[in-house]
Amino acid sequence: MLAIVLIFQIFSSVECRLTEIETACRALRSATIRILCVGIGLGLFIWFRPHLRRRLISAADTADSEARRWWAVHLIGLGLIFVPWLRADPASLNADFQAHLTTLLAGAVLATTGALFLLVPRRQMFGLLREGGAGLALVVLVAALIPDLADALAPFWWAFRGLILATFYGVAVVLAALGFHVVLTPEVATIGTEDFFVEMAGTCSGIEGFALTTGFFVIYSVLMRDTLRLGRFWLIVFPLALLVSWVFNVLRIAALIAIGARISPELAVNGFHSFAGWLFFTLLALGVIWVVQSRPSLHRASVVAPRSEPRTAFRHDTNAALIAPFIVFMLSGLLVQSLWQSPALGYPLQVALMAVALWLFRKPLLAFDRRLDPIALLAGVAVGVGWLLTFRGGPAPAGLSDLTGAALAGWVLCRILGTTLLVPVIEEAFFREYLLRLLNGPAPWQRALAVVVTSLSFALLHGRVVEAGLAGLIFAWIAMRKGRLSDAVAAHAVANGIIALTALITGDWSLI
Numbered sequence: 001m002l003a004i005v006l007i008f009q010i011f012s013s014v015e016c017r018l019t020e021i022e023t024a025c026r027a028l029r030s031a032t033i034r035i036l037c038v039g040i041g042l043g044l045f046i047w048f049r050p051h052l053r054r055r056l057i058s059a060a061d062t063a064d065s066e067a068r069r070w071w072a073v074h075l076i077g078l079g080l081i082f083v084p085w086l087r088a089d090p091a092s093l094n095a096d097f098q099a100h101l102t103t104l105l106a107g108a109v110l111a112t113t114g115a116l117f118l119l120v121p122r123r124q125m126f127g128l129l130r131e132g133g134a135g136l137a138l139v140v141l142v143a144a145l146i147p148d149l150a151d152a153l154a155p156f157w158w159a160f161r162g163l164i165l166a167t168f169y170g171v172a173v174v175l176a177a178l179g180f181h182v183v184l185t186p187e188v189a190t191i192g193t194e195d196f197f198v199e200m201a202g203t204c205s206g207i208e209g210f211a212l213t214t215g216f217f218v219i220y221s222v223l224m225r226d227t228l229r230l231g232r233f234w235l236i237v238f239p240l241a242l243l244v245s246w247v248f249n250v251l252r253i254a255a256l257i258a259i260g261a262r263i264s265p266e267l268a269v270n271g272f273h274s275f276a277g278w279l280f281f282t283l284l285a286l287g288v289i290w291v292v293q294s295r296p297s298l299h300r301a302s303v304v305a306p307r308s309e310p311r312t313a314f315r316h317d318t319n320a321a322l323i324a325p326f327i328v329f330m331l332s333g334l335l336v337q338s339l340w341q342s343p344a345l346g347y348p349l350q351v352a353l354m355a356v357a358l359w360l361f362r363k364p365l366l367a368f369d370r371r372l373d374p375i376a377l378l379a380g381v382a383v384g385v386g387w388l389l390t391f392r393g394g395p396a397p398a399g400l401s402d403l404t405g406a407a408l409a410g411w412v413l414c415r416i417l418g419t420t421l422l423v424p425v426i427e428e429a430f431f432r433e434y435l436l437r438l439l440n441g442p443a444p445w446q447r448a449l450a451v452v453v454t455s456l457s458f459a460l461l462h463g464r465v466v467e468a469g470l471a472g473l474i475f476a477w478i479a480m481r482k483g484r485l486s487d488a489v490a491a492h493a494v495a496n497g498i499i500a501l502t503a504l505i506t507g508d509w510s511l512i
Contacts, residue, residue, distance in 0.1 A: 074114025
């Protein structure tokens with residue numbers, strides 16, 4: 001979901017009203033939001049139903065052969081979703097959206113189907129549905145209707161003039177505190193400065209926050225009705241949660257205008273609009289639920305069930321160590337793209353976040369075999385040299401020419417550190433240890449499928465798809481040759497080190 005937001009909203013913004021099939025475009029956008037809401041609703045349901053969670057985990061552990069198949073379906077679907085972005089000029093996506101609709105729909109269906117059967121093994125589906133019962137159906141229904149709730153609440157946003165005025169003047173106060181000269185016209189829902197104005201439509205007014213809070217609060221109250229003090233929850237917590245959502249929206253609009261006026265209008269609209277708003281409001285609603293869950297005064301009895309057996313701490317879980325740093329890597333990319341007009345300048349923040357993630361999971365990562373195969377080092381040299389020889393030139397990172405002295409030296413140090421040490425560990429842990437191991441099997445076709453899928457996924461993450469795909473094939477071969485993650489990391493680090501050293505010597509940072 002984060003990658004889809006990053007690609008289709010920030011790198012290439014798709015506006016349904018600018019396409020020839022606005023209704024179909026909005027339906028597809030709505031389906032994406034519904035999948036997000038249903039997925040989180042199911043996550044809440046499973047989290048607060050320990051017996052169902054244990055059965056689901058047990059069923060998933062016995063379905064390794066099927067898991068490989070559904071991983072392939074899921075990843076092929078994701079690949080199809082990104083095909084329009086790879087094939088088309090980002091600026092022409094709106095005009096050519098109708099031609100890409102079939103590919104996007106097919107990708108969405110495959111990705112969703114694969115994800116569903118990865119989480120719920122096919123043979124266990126009906127048994128788990130029966131055990132979930134009416135509560136599961138209610139959760140899915142409520143979560144799927146959250147976007148419709150947002151549409152239904154939209155007229156109230158415009159009906160209550162006081163709410164509009166409160167929002168507008170709240171934004172004005174925040175902007176004035178930041179030193180802006182504010183111009184607002186509530187009659188036409190316009191606010192901004194002398195250089196940048198926004199007209200607030202119902203879909204970007206913050207009503208999504210009210211809808212998400214209401215929907216997830218309904219789900220939570222149903223799941224925790226046996227212990228939750230419902231009166232306090234709905235009469236005290238719910239109004240406070242709506243107030244927090246409103247304040248968050250005021251800050252979001254103020255940030256949008258500030259970025260649009262001082263940095264980049266395109267970045268402001270794309271980074272703080274539509275899908276990004278749904279993601280941020282979702283995190284806010286879940287954060288409020290987490291606070292409620294941790295407050296004993298809001299529950300009639302303890303919500304912490306006694307554990308019959310010790311659980312592995314999250315920081316010491318091997319799979320978490322392979323996955324979580326990669327998620328942080330993706331999140332940091334989204335954050336940098338949203339907050340910097342020249343995203344390359346935000347790379348030190350990415351380095352800091354990646355370093356923290358790897359440090360938190362250092363124990364399970366250091367537990368892997370750390371021996372090195374000399375062939376891995378030679379493979380890394382081959383990949384690095386091949387990457388340089390096939391380079392056809394490219395634009396230098398925007399904004400880098402403005403850095404001088406210590407700032408430039410610090411950026412260069414962070415770039416080299418991240419490229420040669422942190423990124424190889426994070427990417428190889430996810431692609432060549434976690435994903436490759438999941439897809440790999442005893443049959444030759446299973447091994448071939450695992451290598452192709454992981455290499456293609458790795459290639460889609462990089463700008464030069466063909467070269468990155470070949471590099472992914474080599475790294476996969478190295479990882480499977482001795483069965484060691486350390487070999488793939490070493491090959492990747494050597495390749496990136498050669499490229500980074502060449503960039504340092506030549507001053508051409510477009511190489512990386």
